[in-house]
Amino acid sequence: MSTPVPATPGIHPAPPLLTTSTLLTTSTLLITPARMRASMFRRSLREHPGPVVAALAGLLAAAWLIRYATYGDRHTLSLFAGTWVLGWIVLPLMLGGGRGRVQPSHLRLEPVGSAAAATGLLIAASVGIGPLVSLAALAALPVHAARYGAGEAVAAGVGALLLWLAGLIGSSVALEAVGHAGGPAGAITTGVFTGTVMGVFGSVWAVAPWITSLLAGAPDHVVRWLPYFPGSWPLGAVTGPAGRGLLMLGGLAALVAVFALAYLALVRRALVTGSSWRPRRSPITAGSAPAPLTPARPVSAGWWGPGPVWAVAGRELRTWARHPLRLQYLAFAVVYGSLLAGLPTLAHTDRLLPWAGVLAALGAAAMSAGLIGLDGTALWMPLTTHGGERAEVRGRALAWLLLVTPIALLLTVAGVLLAPGVDPLAAWAVLPAVLGAGAAVPVWVSLLRVRPVPDPRHPTSADNPTDIISVLVASAAGVAAAAAPMAWLIWGPQSPRWPALVCGVAAGVATWFGGAWLADDRLANRGAEVLTAAGRRTRPPETAIPLRWDAGWYRENRATAWALGLLTVGWIPVMPQGLMVLVLDISGGWIVASHVTGGARTAVAVAMVALGGAMLLTGLVLWGRRPRPTS
Helix, strand or coil: CCCCCCCCCCCCCCCCCCCHHHHHHHHHHHHHHHHHHHHHHHHHHHHCCHHHHHHHHHHHHHHHHHHHHCCCCHHHHHHHHHHHHHHHHHHHHHHCCCCCCCCHHHHCCCCCCHHHHHHHHHHHHCCCHHHHHHHHHHCHHHHHHCCCCHHHHHHHHHHHHHHHHHHHHHHHHHHHCCCCCCCHHHHHHHHHHHHHHHHHHHCHHHHHHHHHHHHHCCCHHHHHHHHHCHHHHHHHHHHCCHHHHHHHHHHHHHHHHHHHHHHHHHHHHHHHHCCCCCCCCCCCHHHCCCCCCCCCCCCCCCCCCCCHHHHHHHHHHHHHHHCHHHHHHHHHHHHHHHHHHHHHHHHCCCCCHHHHHHHHHHHHHHHCCCHHHHCHHHHHHHHCCCCHHHHHHHHHHHHHHHHHHHHHHHHHHHHHHHCCCCCCHHHHHHHHHHHHHHHHHHHHHHHHCCCCCCCCCCCCCCCCCCCHHHHHHHHHHHHHHHHHHHHHHHHCCCCCCCHHHHHHHHHHHHHHHHHHHHHHHHHHHCHHHHHHHHCCCCCCCCCCCCCCCCHHHHHHCHHHHHHHHHHHHCHHHHHHHHHHHHHHCCCCCCCHHHHCCCHHHHHHHHHHHHHHHHHHHHHHHHHHCCCCCCC
């Protein structure tokens, strides 16, 4: 046993040397998060086909951008590059990008400093589809700069790398800060961002003419503002004076440094407290027990007086005002519906403006199809109260109706005023049908397909309690309810046309009671199953989908394969072949209804919608019957 050497007074001991073992330990801590991320990524590729489809689409877009860089306008290319990086930062918030990544809290028990942890997490964040495809897309910048010389290409490559780093670190900051924001500001901001992105993507056919004109060259008023846009700095550094080029590259480096410092602060906080955000002192309503369904004194239990239904409705309205995810979903639905109706005006089409309220209501219904998953074990209250199941279902539906109806009416009135030349009768007739379906059917869908979140008291924007099947069912209910008034307007007598309003109200009421009856039955007979599913902290594993053709897997999972095919192809007859013909009267050689005229054209379009709906419904049924792994 060695004896410690006493320290000489006035002489400080020398610091320990940086040994090889220390370097190996540090390098291991830096590489371990990347290995963890790679394992998660490989597993996600086996469980879901979405990443593969996204990778192929991203690589095609990147290849087109590189090709455009060889002959296109540099200002337009700068806009595309900057928009690409901005989408890289924003889209993970919408697509749940925080689920498959290594988070700072995962390293809390490791003997690693905040700087090393942040570096390792950023290295791990670079493993994935988004970073690799973005790196390929930004290679278009040095390709374009090669026109001016080899030195300019190298400088543009440095700028592209800095821009890529800004996107990588900015995306991590957004996921760690905005994605975990528990307050109303962060939730609404995320909802507005995601609604804007999806609204633009959903109206790409209307934005396409503007993009086509942009490909020929950016307008002068846009070019004047480009120097203030970081996406233009890599090419601006090689096409202007040398001093301004160094300034722009320095600006990109400063932007990367600011993002890095912000991420370092978030990581340090997560390592110390276990969370990069400040949780609220008072629990969120969704994670706590609901208000009692029976008041202290006997009151009427009717619809229009105080009673259990209105007690639940009041609780739900307070939850909508306080819960971050619900605020995010509501903001998304309003922005998404408004943009789907308003962006077609860029193509000189204002027919959809009166439909803004209908589209917003459909979006709100789709985003409400998984709210039970946010409640956790709080569902025990209605299950232990006499008549609580019925009051819970109707109170939730009533609260949704009281919240969404004023917004939908306001958007519809605004659309009618902005498009005075468009007949608004169809929109007014469909609106009550969609509201009735959107109030009750999502409650049933939410009880039917419970997707829990890890922490109901402090959910994040990455904790999405809905899935594509729930969204499709909730949206299809609104479309099915709207079929009655639309059928009257299409095939009914042209005068009078006001009975279409009555059909819409009747369809909404019928769908309301139908959805409420299904939800009552589900909660009353399967309440224990629903409560157990909502109280889970992890979701059951999904069926692993092979990345290449496997005849054996196909024979054993034939229902899953057919479901994927039908859910993918079924949208073609519904949207372009059907609804786009009925609503916007589009035509083209590949549109089947374009080859006939008159009533036959309408009949073919309606038949296409029915065919696509049948394909989607069959796909949903097959997907629900797919075999589940036991572990």
